[in-house]
Amino acid sequence: MDWLWQDGRLRPVQEAWIDPADRGLLLGDGLFETMRASGGKVPLLHLHAARLAASAGELGIPLPYDLAELDRAARDVLARAGLADG
Numbered sequence: 238m239d240w241l242w243q244d245g246r247l248r249p250v251q252e253a254w255i256d257p258a259d260r261g262l263l264l265g266d267g268l269f270e271t272m273r274a275s276g277g278k279v280p281l282l283h284l285h286a287a288r289l290a291a292s293a294g295e296l297g298i299p300l301p302y303d304l305a306e307l308d309r310a311a312r313d314v315l316a317r318a319g320l321a322d323g
Contacts, residue, residue, distance in 0.1 A: 240317045242310045245302070247317055260298065268292045272311065274323045279311045 239250040261267040270289045272279045279285065286304045293300040302310070315321065 240314070242314050245306065245310075247313050266296060266298065268296060268298065274311065274315050274320065277312060277315050277321045278308070282308055282311065 240247050241250055241253055242248075243253055255262055268289070270285050270292075272282070272285050283304060286307050289307075290300050315323070
């Protein structure tokens with residue numbers, strides 16, 4: 238079963254959904270940050286999070302997760318996928 242992190246928790250892909258009022262769906266905007274994983278965590282996550290927050294601010298996109306939540310999400314996704322590096 239494939240999993241993803243959505244709305245603050247891991248969920249099976251089959252349970253994923255997009256809110257019809259989602260900004261990305263309505264306006265076609267969004268952003269992403271590519272991160273490398275090593276040893277089951279993301280090195281320099283604080284720098285990735287700062288860049289993500291700055292980009293979100295420029296676009297007026299709310300970023301509802303803080304650094305601790307992003308760290309937990311990355312660790313959860315890696316653990317669920319059985320990966321330490323990626």
